Amino acid sequence: MRKHLPLITALILGIFSVLLANRYFAKREKELFEGTEPKPVLIAARDIPSDTTITERDVKAVKIPAKFIQPSAISSKKAVIGKLTITPILKGEQILSTKIVSPEKGGWLAIKTPVGKRAVSISADSVSAVSGLIKPGDYVDILATFDLIKIGEGGRQEVQSITLPLFQNVLVLAVDREMKKVFLPEDKKQGRRERREISTITLALSPEEAENLVFAEEKGKIRLMLRGVKDNKESPLGVVNFSTLLQNFSPILPLKVEEKERERKKEIEVFRGLEKEGVTK
Numbered sequence: 001m002r003k004h005l006p007l008i009t010a011l012i013l014g015i016f017s018v019l020l021a022n023r024y025f026a027k028r029e030k031e032l033f034e035g036t037e038p039k040p041v042l043i044a045a046r047d048i049p050s051d052t053t054i055t056e057r058d059v060k061a062v063k064i065p066a067k068f069i070q071p072s073a074i075s076s077k078k079a080v081i082g083k084l085t086i087t088p089i090l091k092g093e094q095i096l097s098t099k100i101v102s103p104e105k106g107g108w109l110a111i112k113t114p115v116g117k118r119a120v121s122i123s124a125d126s127v128s129a130v131s132g133l134i135k136p137g138d139y140v141d142i143l144a145t146f147d148l149i150k151i152g153e154g155g156r157q158e159v160q161s162i163t164l165p166l167f168q169n170v171l172v173l174a175v176d177r178e179m180k181k182v183f184l185p186e187d188k189k190q191g192r193r194e195r196r197e198i199s200t201i202t203l204a205l206s207p208e209e210a211e212n213l214v215f216a217e218e219k220g221k222i223r224l225m226l227r228g229v230k231d232n233k234e235s236p237l238g239v240v241n242f243s244t245l246l247q248n249f250s251p252i253l254p255l256k257v258e259e260k261e262r263e264r265k266k267e268i269e270v271f272r273g274l275e276k277e278g279v280t281k
Contacts, residue, residue: 036065036066036067037065037066038063038064038065038066039063039064039065039066039069039075040061040062040063040075041061041062041063041064041069041073041074041075041094041095042059042060042061042062042073042074042075042076042077042080042094042095043059043060043062043092043093043094043095044058044059044089044090044091044092044093044095045057045058045059045060045091046058046091047088047089047090047091048085048088048089049085049088050085050086050087050088051084051085051136051137052084052085053082053083053084053103054080054081054082054083054084054085054095054100055081056077056081059077059080059081059095061075061077069094070094070096072096072097072098073094073095073096073097074094074095074096074097079097080095080100082102082103083100083101083102083103084100084101084102084103085099085100086098086099086100086101086111087099109173109174109202112173112174113173113204114171114204116206117171117204117205117206118204118205118206118207118210119173119174119202119203119204120202120203120204120205120210120213120214121174121200121201121202121203122200122201122203122213122217122222123199123200123217133226134172134175134201134224134226135172135175136172136173136174136175137171137172138171138172138226138227139169139170139171139172139226139227139231139232140170140172140203140224140225140226140227141165141167141168141169141170141224141225141227142165142166142167142168142170142203142213142222142223142224142225143163143164143165143166143222143223143224143225144163144164144166144216144220144221144222144223145161145162145163145220145221145223146161146162146164146216146219146220146221147159147160147161147220148160148161148162160241160242161241161242162239162240162241163223163239163240163241164237164238164239164240165237165238166209166212166213166216167205167209167213168234168235168237169227169232169234170203170204170205171203171204172201172202172203172204173202173203173204174201174202175200175201175202176199176200201224
């Protein structure tokens with residue numbers, strides 16, 4: 001018996017080692033595959049721009065390991081269809097609740113307003129709104145025209161119209177109640193797009209700019225100039241009135257009038273008997 005004792009001891013230790021190894025590998029396998037069970041989640045079927053209403057074709061349901069699903073990911077199509085995107089969502093990216101919002105939910109305009117800016121609405125007609133073609137997300141320059149009362153010779157009051165630039169490169173937040181780009185409906189009979197009149201335009205301005213714009217709207221006439229997509233440079237613009245307008249388009253006209261006036265004043269008529277002659281000083 002003593003002869004086989006070392007062999008029996010080695011056998012028992014071997015069995016014990018195998019049991020420990022199996023337990024260890026089972027635990028590691030459980031840890032390795034934990035969270036790998038597939039669960040459904042919605043991803044973008046295409047690139048979805050910001051301010052876009054999500055449709056059924058924009059998303060698709062897939063199954064991925066649970067540990068790869070982000071905390072705010074959405075798995076139900078009903079929860080996203082009809083919602084608006086706050087930021088762009090790339091193709092294949094998970095649809096997160098933090099990147100979409102309900103159109104009717106309060107505070108949507110506040111989300112769109114940049115930090116440090118205020119949303120200011122002004123009334124607009126077809127002229128100041130560039131024939132109704134300004135859209136949310138566009139950038140505009142703002143001009144204001146005023147009628148000023150000027151005291152002329154003899155205390156006579158004269159009205160002088162001036163146009164001055166207020167602000168440049170201003171973001172359009174909303175047009176009427178629309179806060180995203182929409183396309184005008186097409187008139188099938190006429191074969192052209194229908195022109196849509198708008199009543200208000202909401203702009204993003206600083207508090208100081210907002211005060212100036214409100215005053216300008218109350219006292220004068222506002223005009224909006226639509227900027228190109230890639231044009232974000234500010235131009236040095238000045239005040240325009242009738243005098244500057246004439247100088248810009250006829251720069252030599254005032255000079256000629258001045259010269260004729262000087263020539264007329266220098267010539268003096270002198271009568272010698274019945275003869276008249278001009279003398280110039």
